[in-house]
Amino acid sequence: MSEAFRTPGLRQASLTNLPAKTKITGFASPAADYECHRLSLDEVTGLGAPHIWPWRLHSEALAGLSLHTNDTLIVNRQTELVEGRIAVVVLDNAHRVCLVQGKPGAFNLLTVDETGAVQPLEQTEQVEVWGVVDFVVRDLRAVRF
């Protein structure tokens, strides 16, 4: 099966920075025609594309969904918001992260605490969707389970 178009795409910059091929002086490698690009997290997350923005989470509002303080959220401004997705929204002049339930036009914005309790986000004005969270990057080096 073709590998084409299965990810958001390799960044052009990473393609141009590929190391020069090592010169083989003896027998030509039988693998030469099958060489692939190295795996890249940019390729998976789309980081580097103009609509992809990394954010930092500063709360435990979605701890019940395993999103924690200091997680890096990869936010996509192009993704269509649908039920069950996590979004960054502008609410009362602040950026909040929330779980979205319901239908377009009548979304419910929810938090899920560490016990799994679901609470609606209190809102006093119209909400603007900043972007939809596509990926989470977490540094586990300092974490002890």
Added chain:
Amino acid sequence: MKRVALIDANSFYVSCETLFRPELKGKPAITLSNNDGCVIARNHEAKALGIKMGAPYFQLREFMQQEGVQVFSSNYGLYADISNRIMQTIQSQVSDIEVYSIDECWADLDGISGSLVEFGTALKAKVYRDVGIPVGMGMSTTKTLAKLAQWASKTWKGTRGVVDLTDPARQEKLLRIAPVGEVWGIGRKLGAHLALMNIETAWDLARYDHKSLRKLFSVNVERTARELAGEACFKLHEAPDLKQEIMKSCMFGHRVYSLDELRQATASYATVAGEKLRAQQSLCQQISVSVQTGQHEEPARRYYNAIDMKLSNPSDDTRLLIKAALAGLEHIFRPGYAYSKCAVRLTRLHQRGEFTLDLFAAPQDKGADKLGSVMDTINLRYGRQAIRSARLKPDPGWAMRRDMLSPGYTTRWDQLPGCR
């Protein structure tokens, strides 16, 4: 028929600053120039308060505090990143773009079918959706007409920021009411000159005898008039000539008194100039250094001096440039003055293979070529000044003052925008 668009971001610097500050929506905000000197960008609300472009910050500080104006230092790292995002987004929708400035680009509309206003409105919405920055655009058959259409899109709110000026009848209508000073490449000074010849509107200029314009002014004024008349004279990617000189200068964040600090600044500017020199693959044969005190010092405390240092053979070796610049600085430095600025200028630029070597001096050795390119690659890969001359300090005291600098939201992992 060729069609081009001029797309520009609205109040670009301020729009970048407010992208991550929703509480500033509807409130006045401005951005200041280097060293927090003058106002260089204002949002709609700041304009409504009567804050003028170029106004010195120190004169307006109190007024701005009273009015609750949010003030930002220039965060060029942020602006460059957002600008790249806008350009990438536009590029994905058209066959070709030419970046004109940090917040403006030309777009080739070849292959776009149907209504241009619909296309423009959709592109405007896409840029806002992907990047969060409002843009406006003018579209027409020549660059000059497209720029005038973009002026119209800003002037008349009813256009909703998108104007299609490809129809000759609409072109005539706009040209007849557009002051000649608003035409791209004319400006106020030349506009006043033209007004003396009864050329007051863009229409007057378009109808004036083109050859006379060339004789009286320049070939560029003639081409501008032809473009207004619908004849394309400025093509996309008409590359400007390679720079004939490279200059790096900046006001210090505070007054500098010591030779040592001036040496650091000079070495730093020579390093940056050297990077630019190598980027255009030129070599330079002369490096000029100048130092000056503030313009507002008393006459007895004012000092300016400059010196040209000639290199025996053209070079782009940062080490040699720094050495020559510092030797020049020793000659012109006088103790006791409060220096506000120094400048490094590289002149007598040559391309490789286009000059005669000095018979008696050693040419730049190949190792220096390699060193320059390795340093540039490392700095590109690991960040500016990852590798640098030992003369340079990473965070010097004389560096540009930016007291109200916003975070590097999109360029620093430790300063990402946060949500709760």
